[in-house]
Amino acid sequence: MRERQVHGIVRPKNAASTALRLILFAVLGLFVLYYLMPLIVMVVTALKPLEEIRTGTLLSLPRDITFEPTLRAWNSACVGVRCEGLKPYVWNSIAMVIPAVVLSTMLGAINGYALTKWRFRGAAIIFGLMLFGAFIPFQVVLLPMARTLGAMGLAGTVPGLVLVHTVYGLAFTTLFFRNFFISVSDGIVQAAKVDGAGFFGIFFRIVLPMSPPAIVVTVIWQFTQIWNDFLFGIAFTVGDSNPVTVALNNLVASSTGVKEYNVDMSAAIIAAIPTLIVYVFAGKYFIRGLSAGAVKG
Amino acid sequence: MSDIRLRKVRKRFGANEVIKGIDLDIEEGEFVVLVGPSGCGKSTLLNLVSGLETLSTGDIFIGKRKVNDVAPKDRDIAMVFQSYALYPTKSVEDNITFGMVTRHVPKEAREKALAEVSELLHIETLLTRKPGQLSGGQRQRVAMGRALVRNPDVFLFDEPLSNLDAKLRVEMRTEIKKLHQRLGKTVIYVTHDQIEAMSLASRIAVMDNGTIRQFAPPEAIYEEPVDLFVASFIGSPSMNLFKVRVVEKSGLRLEVTDEEGTIQFPVPVALAGSARAYLDRELYLGLRPETIGREGTQRPGRATFGFERMIDVVEPTGPDTLLVFTLGGIEAIARVHPEDKAPVDTRYRFEVNMDGAKLFDPETGKRLHPTVLKI
Numbered sequence: 001m002r003e004r005q006v007h008g009i010v011r012p013k014n015a016a017s018t019a020l021r022l023i024l025f026a027v028l029g030l031f032v033l034y035y036l037m038p039l040i041v042m043v044v045t046a047l048k049p050l051e052e053i054r055t056g057t058l059l060s061l062p063r064d065i066t067f068e069p070t071l072r073a074w075n076s077a078c079v080g081v082r083c084e085g086l087k088p089y090v091w092n093s094i095a096m097v098i099p100a101v102v103l104s105t106m107l108g109a110i111n112g113y114a115l116t117k118w119r120f121r122g123a124a125i126i127f128g129l130m131l132f133g134a135f136i137p138f139q140v141v142l143l144p145m146a147r148t149l150g151a152m153g154l155a156g157t158v159p160g161l162v163l164v165h166t167v168y169g170l171a172f173t174t175l176f177f178r179n180f181f182i183s184v185s186d187g188i189v190q191a192a193k194v195d196g197a198g199f200f201g202i203f204f205r206i207v208l209p210m211s212p213p214a215i216v217v218t219v220i221w222q223f224t225q226i227w228n229d230f231l232f233g234i235a236f237t238v239g240d241s242n243p244v245t246v247a248l249n250n251l252v253a254s255s256t257g258v259k260e261y262n263v264d265m266s267a268a269i270i271a272a273i274p275t276l277i278v279y280v281f282a283g284k285y286f287i288r289g290l291s292a293g294a295v296k297g
Numbered sequence: 298m299s300d301i302r303l304r305k306v307r308k309r310f311g312a313n314e315v316i317k318g319i320d321l322d323i324e325e326g327e328f329v330v331l332v333g334p335s336g337c338g339k340s341t342l343l344n345l346v347s348g349l350e351t352l353s354t355g356d357i358f359i360g361k362r363k364v365n366d367v368a369p370k371d372r373d374i375a376m377v378f379q380s381y382a383l384y385p386t387k388s389v390e391d392n393i394t395f396g397m398v399t400r401h402v403p404k405e406a407r408e409k410a411l412a413e414v415s416e417l418l419h420i421e422t423l424l425t426r427k428p429g430q431l432s433g434g435q436r437q438r439v440a441m442g443r444a445l446v447r448n449p450d451v452f453l454f455d456e457p458l459s460n461l462d463a464k465l466r467v468e469m470r471t472e473i474k475k476l477h478q479r480l481g482k483t484v485i486y487v488t489h490d491q492i493e494a495m496s497l498a499s500r501i502a503v504m505d506n507g508t509i510r511q512f513a514p515p516e517a518i519y520e521e522p523v524d525l526f527v528a529s530f531i532g533s534p535s536m537n538l539f540k541v542r543v544v545e546k547s548g549l550r551l552e553v554t555d556e557e558g559t560i561q562f563p564v565p566v567a568l569a570g571s572a573r574a575y576l577d578r579e580l581y582l583g584l585r586p587e588t589i590g591r592e593g594t595q596r597p598g599r600a601t602f603g604f605e606r607m608i609d610v611v612e613p614t615g616p617d618t619l620l621v622f623t624l625g626g627i628e629a630i631a632r633v634h635p636e637d638k639a640p641v642d643t644r645y646r647f648e649v650n651m652d653g654a655k656l657f658d659p660e661t662g663k664r665l666h667p668t669v670l671k672i
Contacts, residue, residue, distance in 0.1 A: 188382045191382040192384070194376045194396075195399055196399040206386075209387075
């Protein structure tokens, strides 16, 4: 067998190293299977009629592919007493995640910029305290946050949840942007100051256009965190204002009589798709952004 | 156009005082170079003039105006930064015109200024490119263009050439000097490169540890350094400094002894009066490498003195050859004509032009001044 040339990798050619490589690939293949298994089971089950699930095995491929359970999960499955599927809750989540991601990313960018480029007395202490915020467990803030939301009249609403996620996310977004801006030359900001631009002028016209790598990283992180959050969702919303993660739990819990695994699986896939989409689309820019940041200046 | 005056300027960062009371008068149209080793406070001093740092105490005047509390954008200055500090996401054109846009200069005036500057700097063909697509020299030109369109009273340069390769640095140095001759604006220029300082400045301020050691024209800095610091900092290779003892042996002599024997340099006539006060004490004798040559090569009419030493190292530089020898435990350098070189480890007959010699007090470091007193 002719060895295919791989550029830039020099390796000895003998039986021992070939055997080692075979073992390596076998182990890696096992890992791949292990990680893909839950997804396979979900997709396969979601596309099977209930009859087939009962008679077949967990891994057997569907004989008649059906989208009926998926449609049911989307718009007619019962979540508690409300039988409109996950659709209204997906909209709740979108209405929560978009403003929360935009707000926390913007505020994080301004924080990071102020902390690195307009160093003021106590900046290091303030950054330290914000960093501390990244280590506070969710559970700790539940009660004080509930009191705050109540006092603000936002208890049990989507805007209330937006506020919670924005505040909780600030520690992370500030950290990301601060670490990015620390590598941006101070000279650029000084040049802009001499050129006559002010705090926000420099931010919007000079610094922010340089930040796509940091923005992409932050948006992916925040979107995934907020979309997948369950604890804040169940603690701070009620019934109709639940995000999709909470609704999914309720949907799975509220099936009566026969357990409709295909509907449950479909609902789980629906709840997971947006984060997948963000990775597929933004992930490309994520990589590109990282390398662009690495070679710049 | 404006002169610049600094009065008792001090700058502290926390407990650390980096500018320790500087007074400086820069005349209109002057090209002043701040030079000194890293950490001497020269960039900080420039940032105080630009307004990018705030004063701790003291006053700064640009023209008639006290600018202590004037923002950088209102000081009528333009600055060129060491790292160029171009806006990476903007085209060359937008980089140059950004300042005018923030100042709401009308479009026609902007385009006129851009056209003039880009022609002056030969960057017309680069206007649509991003800084990342430019070479180091081109970036440097764009950074200069950004300062020039401002048409300010004062130009501030912060080590603008230190990121360029040697050849380009010499070219840009000449170009900056030409620009200054043409525009006649006041310039403050920071560098750690003493050759850059010598070749550009109308006056050089040699800084050390937050103070100005000497502020004088380049020739004076080179020929009449006030102290050991200035003498050893300016000049490359730097001045040879020998510790000598003043003795009376058929006239005043400067004696230095090592394992190869004792050498007694004569005291330069003009310095004899000052040196007599140091009889039987020590002094530093400063000899620039170019004042030491092969025997018989000094210009006629100079007070010369010959001595012999072994050659340790030979370093050809092209126009000159450097001969390294040891005298009084000090590695000394002589700059000779390439034809006068000799192989390593041979004895060599050196000749010094004693008219160029300097003497320094070992305690204060101050240079001894010539007196008209005759012996």
